[in-house]
Amino acid sequence: MPDTRNTIIRLLQNIGSRKEVDQYLKQFSSVDSKRFAVIKVGGGILIDELETLASSLSFLHRVGLYPIVIHGAGPQLNAALDEAGIETERIEGMRVTPPAALEIARKVFQSETLRLVDALEQMGTHARPITNGVIEAELLDYDRLGLVGEITEIHTEAIESSIRSGCLPILGCLGETPSGQIVNINADVAARELALAIEPFKIVFLTPTGGLLNQHGQLIDSINLAEDYDFLMQQDWVHSGMRLKLQEIKQLLDQLPHSSSVSITTPGQLARELFTHRGSGTLVRRGEEVVCHSSAENLDQARLRELLEACFDRKLLDNYFSAKPFYRIYLTESYRATAVLTLEDGIPYLDKFGVTQKAQGEGLGQSLWLRMKQENPRLFWRARTENPINSWYFQESEGTYRSGPWTVFWYGMSDFDEIKQCIDIALNMPATLYAHGVSEN
Known part of the structure; x- marks a missing residue:
């Protein structure tokens, strides 16, 4: 196992840095084995991406992680019922399940569970089908819904x-009453209740779209519910399934430890979503509120100094907080992400942008940046050419200029003279950090 684990870690470095991989x-690995992740797999994934899914789950197993997998089988059950001549009826989104339909559902779920287990075993990953004994339920309303259970x-x-035993647990979403009657359970509901019972570090929904999409059809990479939820729910393009999914995720995370998060991604991008800061899907966390301060007077300056010095791995000048007035300081509640702005000739200048490693993985930096960008339609800043996040700065800016050790970035400006003025200001900005190896004394 150690050799295999090291091999997989090296492979993971193809999608992220060693630092990122080791961090995640x-x-x-620090959480109890059963509390790593609950992964909900839609029935369509089992039809179209079974091999990719099995490969991604095997990847996790080989580095010593044991996700709990629960799957649906909606399309397969629809096809089997159609073949049997049984009409599918839904009431308030729930599938009406008469005894004849349940008999077919039991066979379909068992078959799909075994298909996934077999695919994993063929890749050398031990997996165990768990078809009963986990979900206890009672009949919801037999007269209206038939054999549909409430967990x-x-x-x-x-x-x-x-x-x-070293096996990945693979569950279908059938439950049973205390007397042993099998009942049909909605897969999303089953995944939610399983997550509430397990309190996992991660809840993962594997979908064909690979995440939540914005109004332009582009992937939303992270959502900080504390900062973004109300805004998103006010948007016209957040409706139907996406609106319901956001509401369900918020209700779920509100009942789980603050460290829990929800990821929505595809089977093929599962490792990238789990092991890199940028991910490859939508990461949803309860998050933290981003507060904008007009000065540093009422802040815990010692904590803010500690945050900035940790992010830059250098000491701030002693007089940093008193040398000149600040325009706006954006800060998360936990003092793990900040953007410090000054006003230079009437234009906001980003003097410091700092996000701790862990907060990067939680999407706090992205949330803070979006808030800052909404409230500052034009902005300029500089970064050393070797800054590791310059690739992200290039994406977020509308123009750049490189001179010596500095690259100047800006957005929201098109006037040449104004841009030239900002470049001159940025390049001549005095240092606010001590050089490496230089004592602040």
Whole structure:
């Protein structure tokens, strides 16, 4: 296993830096094995991307991680019911399940569970099908819905036994009553209740789209619910399934530890989403509110100094907070991400942008940046040419100019004279950090 683990870690470095990979492996390995992740797989994924899914799950297993996988089988069940001549009826989004339909559903779910287990085993990954003993339920409304269950309890013993034996637990979403009657359970509801019982570090929804999309059809890479939820729910383009999904995710995360998060991605991008800061899907966290301050007077300057010095790995000048007035200071509640702005000839200048490593993985920096950009329609800043986040700065800016050790960035400006003025200001800005190896004394 150590040789295999090291090989996989080296492969992971193809999608992210060693620093990122090590950081996430350390985070994931620090939690109890069963609390790493709950992964919900749609039935369509099992039809179209079974091999890719099995490969991604095997990848996790080989670095010692044990996600709990729960799958649906909606398209497969629809096809089987059609073939049997049984009409599918839905009431308030729930599938009406008479006994004849449940008999078919049981066979379909068992078959799909075994297909995934077989695919994993063929790749050398031990997996265990768990078809009962986990989801306890009671009949919701037999007269209206038939054999549809409402979950009353989640039993984790079979899951824990599977993980202790070195096997990935694979669950369908059928439940059973205390008397042993099998009942149909909505897959999203089953995944939610399983997550509430397990309290995992990650909840992952694998979908064909690979995440939530904005009004332009582009992937939203991260959502900080504390900062973004109300704004998103006011947008005309957030409707129907996306609106419902956001509401469900918020309700779920509100009941879980603050460290829990939801990722929406594709099977093929699962490792990138889990092991890199930028990810490859939509990461949703409860997050933190970003507060804008007009000065540093009422801030904990010692904490802010500590944050900036940790991010830049250099000491701030002693008089940093008193040398000149600040225009705006954006700061997350936990003092883990900040943007410090001054006003230079009437134009906002980004003097410092700092985000801790962990906060980068949580999307706090992106959330803070979006807030800053909304409230500052034009901005300029500089960064050393070797700055590791310059690639991101290039994406976020509308223009750049390189001179010596500095690259100047800006957005929201088109007047040549104004841009030239900003470049001159940025290049002549006095240092606010001590050089490496130079004592602040």
